Every structure is written in structure tokens, then in C-alpha cells.
Amino acid sequence: MNRPQPKLIMTPEMEEKFESELLWCIQQLQSALKSGKLSKKQSDSTLKSLNVLMGNSSIVKKRQTMRVLFGDYRAKMIDEEKKLSKCHLKLTVEPMQPHKNSKCLKKHTQLNDTTECKLAKNIPEIIIYGPQQETEPNSRFKFLPSDNSFRFNFS
Template sequence: MAPKKPKNLASAPPNTANVEISPEAAQQFELELYWCIQQLQSGLRLGKLNPKQVQDHTKTLNTLMSKTAPLVKKRQVMRMAFGDYRTKMLEEDKKNASAVAKVKVSKVVPSTKSVFVKKSNLNFVPSNNTFRFNFNND
């Protein structure tokens, strides 16, 4: 009997077990995913990275934005790229909340004096007695 050929694991579809997650957990994951994507894009946009970091950021971004990558892989990539990204998200929310608290909204009172300027609609037709420059055509 001939030995069996080993399967090519690279061409096999990823093991995507049908794991049902609650809608709240799915929404929380989406928030975390979008935060990580935003952080990577802002890092690339600033242009302060060396070529190796740009390559790593791009690879990570492509993995996170992939529709075929399994959820477990995305979480692993997010953890590798950002460490404890959940606490970083909370810290950023606290900073933004304090900035929002400093903003004051006041009611704007419209001005009682308004001026409307209508554009003139005169048909200006020059007469034959208009001034012309007399240049010599020599």
C-alpha cells in the first residue's frame, strides 16, 4: 500500500467554527476593531515610521480589514500590535470626555439688522461713442 499524501494546509480553508456571539459582544468587537484600524491608519498617515514599521502596519491593517480573516486571528493581531488595546481605548475615551466637558455651547442670538444686497440686472450696452485707445498698428 502506498503512503497517503499529506494535505496542503495552506490551501485548506481556515477552521472557522460557527461560534455564536451575542450582539453586544459583536458590537464591542467592532468598536475595538475600528479603533485599531484607526490607530494604524493615523500612524501611517503621520509618516514618522521607518520602512519596516510601515510594512508591519500595512500587513496588520490588511489583516484587520480582511473579510475572510477569522475573528480569532483578528484578535490575535490586535493584541500583537497594540498590547492591551482595551485599556488604551478606555484611556483615550477618558481624555476625550474631559475635552468634551470643557466645551461650552451657547445660544446664538440672530442679528435683528439684516441687509440684503440685490445684484443689479441692468443690460449694459456700450454706445458707439465709447472711448478707445488709439494704438498705431505699424
């Protein structure tokens, strides 16, 4: 006989904490599957557990699955955070000093009011087909009306 599941009242903080715990457990299961070190029976069990955690199961069932799979998963999450924070503390970024003989060369062209940029002459004109009729006088875009000749021939 199926009994209705009791509704848990969770604050937003509790929901956020549960989501982070759930995501951690899902990531652990996915990394175990990707490692390829599991036997057929273990991978089937892992996939079944992953479906429970990612599915529409109740929070109680998800927490029970997480506890069975990982034991004290909260403590394991804290340990992993400590390991990651130690790794981040060891990293230092030092700015690189430029080589003594290095030079930065820039091509400089001077533009007058009467000259145009040499690159602008090489840019092709862009033609856009559509209903727009208005164009700016010095625009690179030309709007041409579409003849709308393409039609689907549905019966």
C-alpha cells in the same frame, strides 16, 4: 496540515463590541501610517496588519493581531474615551449678543392680485425633451416629444 477553524458563537452585543474594538484598532493603524513617522519596515508591518484586520481573516486571528499590536487595547480605548469626554466637558457655547448698532434690513414688496412677483418674470422657461405630453396650463415647464434620432450604430 490546515485544521478547520472553530466557529465562535457571538451574541449581537459581543459582535457590536468586537466591531467597535476592530474599528478603533484600524483607525489607530491608519493614523500611524498617515503620520509619516514610521520607517519602511514599520510601515510594511503596519500595512500587513491592517490587511489582516480589514480582510476576511477569522475573528481569532484578528483578535490575536490586535493584542500583539496594541497590548491591552480595551484599556487604551477606555483611556481615550475619558480624554475625549474631558475635552467635551471643557467646551461651552455661549450665545452671541448682537451689536448695539446693528440693524437687519429686509426688502419688502407688496403683491396684489393683479401684480406678479418681479423675480418670477426673470426666471427662464425650462424645456424638457421626453415622452411626457401633459403640461399644466400655467407651468414654466414645456414638455416636447423627442424625435429619438440618436442611435448607437453597433454591428
